Amino acid sequence: MNQRQPEPEHRPSSPRRGKDGDGAERHEAIYRSISDAIIEHRLKPGARLREDALSEVFGVSRTGIRKILQRLALEQLVTLTPRRGASVTRPTADEAKDVFDARQMIECGLMPEVARRITEEDVQELRTMARREREALRAGEQSTAIKLSAAFHARLARISGNATLADFVDRLCSRSSLILAVYGNAGHLGCESHDHDDLIGYLEAGNGERAAAFMSRHLKAIEASLSIVEEADEAPDLHRIFGG
Amino acid sequence: MNQRQPEPEHRPSSPRRGKDGDGAERHEAIYRSISDAIIEHRLKPGARLREDALSEVFGVSRTGIRKILQRLALEQLVTLTPRRGASVTRPTADEAKDVFDARQMIECGLMPEVARRITEEDVQELRTMARREREALRAGEQSTAIKLSAAFHARLARISGNATLADFVDRLCSRSSLILAVYGNAGHLGCESHDHDDLIGYLEAGNGERAAAFMSRHLKAIEASLSIVEEADEAPDLHRIFGG
DNA sequence: AGGTCATCTGGCGTATACAATGAAGGCCAT
DNA sequence: ATGGCCTTCATTGTATACGCCAGATGACCT
Missing domain, CATH: 1.10.10.10 (Winged helix-like DNA-binding domain superfamily/Winged helix DNA-binding domain)
Structure with missing residues (x-):
């Protein structure tokens, strides 16, 4: 019944493997x-x-x-x-702004359609993801929390049914993770509190407009939490620094 | 004459040029x-x-x-x-819908910012592009017209200053060209008439809302001009065809 | 003593060669 | 005559080898 693929053992150390599983x-x-x-x-x-x-x-x-x-x-x-x-990649401040502006436009714009299409199954899965994210955050596993947060937003966008825009959101969320790595303050991570749960509530109620507004505030909050100080490592401008 | 050779440049007779310019x-x-x-x-x-x-x-x-x-x-x-x-790639009907929905959201959403940032220089360049597009259309050079139309939309998006969204629009326009190739009616190409010129007028006047509404109608018109008939070449469903 | 230049090395970019796999056509059996 | 199987071929996927450029280090000159 199951044509077993000859994959069961991968030899990581031997670069001389003529046959590769897949x-x-x-x-x-x-x-x-x-x-x-x-x-x-x-x-x-x-x-x-x-x-x-x-x-x-x-x-x-x-x-x-x-x-x-x-x-x-x-x-x-x-x-x-x-x-x-x-x-x-080390994102610049301009790129950070572009990414968050793009997220504002696309993710908020997607909310009405998401609210229209969301199923009970989707709601369950999203709640699970939100819960796991909270747990990770509480456990201090910031890496996991960041990844789960991006996955939550990406999953949400995919509910809209528009694969193209969902792919865009995927990439924007990945880049947002990078931006958080550079400009985020430790201990004050984005997507905290119960924002995601509240969002699910609005979507479950079919209130797309409310969800969009909430998403807008949510993203603005994340962006506002960044400390975007363009570190001018290039040409440190010694004259200005030393008053020369 | 159907024998097209997509050879844009000569090939230097020696394929063995170890020294390549760049x-x-x-x-x-x-x-x-x-x-x-x-x-x-x-x-x-x-x-x-x-x-x-x-x-x-x-x-x-x-x-x-x-x-x-x-x-x-x-x-x-x-x-x-x-x-x-x-x-x-041969786009499916679903992909076509996704692409045009995405264009609606992003290009229309970008118009206000474009209207705010557009310079006289931009206006000149856009008018030149629109003129060349009309000329190509009138000369029957559909290939050139399609490319110029995509380039116009892409150039427009770039004025917004958001490089990320402009890149997205680039790709959406490329894919739109493919979609036109599959579902477009010959002789009834998108972006005809003076739509682009009118759009430039609204932007030049700084009327972003009006430009967005016009862009929306413009894209809807293109999409409506497509004859999306899903040719079910895959699995012709012989049972249904032959009543079996 | 500081700056500049030559050399050296580490790592990327490209080309070529080999291996594996899917497709097509021919052959044989029914 | 037709259908299934096997062989063969064409084409991609992968690995390896070689060449070039940039960065670094050291010596020499000023």
Whole structure:
């Protein structure tokens, strides 16, 4: 009944494996590993990602790593400088503003349709996600909380039925995680309190307008909690600093 | 004469040029060549894009072609099926609806900010683009007109100053070109008449609300002009056809 | 002593070669 | 004659090897 794929043992240490279980799935797994590590801030903005180091860690050759890195670059999670390699993107203040403005427009605009389409099943799943997020936050697992928060917003957008916009929201949420890593204050993380639960309530009641307004405030609150101080590490302007 | 050769540039007779002027720019040029060919409908949806054929045409090895193909796949201009190769994406009716809904939300939502930020210089450039588009349309150069129309919308979005949303609009416009290729009626192309000129007028007057409403109607008109008849070439449902 | 230049090295970019897989066509059996 | 199976081929996917450029370090000159 189950045609078992010859996958059960993967040899991580042996680079000499002629037969690979399923390359595509393996690549997808590696992609998610790196993506999660970035979103969870285990890889901090500015961290360099050397190709052969990654290829050795994951047991695939540089070719596959390059493909994954390029995909991440197109999603703007990593920056690829022409002959210097890959590094985790360090968002600028302008990019942060753009991302949150975009989220305002898209996520709020999606709320009415979400309220129209949401099912009881969706509500259950969202409540579970919100609960897990709160638990993680209470347990001090900020990395997990950030990831769950992004996943919540992404899941919400997908209910709208518009796959294209949902994909956009996915990417905006990923980038928001990066922005929180750079500009967020520790201990004052976004999406705290019971905002997500309240939002679910409005959606469950079918009140799309209210949900949109609430989402707007929610995002504004997150953005306002950022301490966007453009660190002018470039050209520190010694004259101004030392009064010269 | 149907024998189209998408060879934009000569190929230097020697494929063995180890000394390349600039690889990155060359790749970018190839990317734009293929992208333009798709947007201009010189490569029609469903057309297969074999890697070695492309590599031979452009004089680079398959490695570079793969990178470009994957980038196009992430932008959903080409579809990459696991071991069958690349082909120009054939959008489904659902995708078409999603894309136009997304354009409604983003492009209309951007209009107020565009009206606020637009400069005299922008106005001049947009008018030039609109004029060239009309000229192309009148000359019967549909390919050029489609490309210029997409470029107009993309340029408009970029005035908003939000690079992230402008990138989204870029991709939506590219995909719209594909959609027009599949579902559009010949001779009744979108963005005809003087819609674009009227839009520029509203923006120049700083009337963002009016511009947004006009853009909404404009996009609705394009979408309405499509003949979305889902050709069920997949699984013709012989039972129903033959009453079996 | 400080600045500048040459050299050296580490890492990326590209091309080529090999292996695996899906598709198509031919052959045989019924 | 037709349907199923097997062989063959074409095409992608992956790995490896080589070349080039940027950064760093050290020495030499001013």
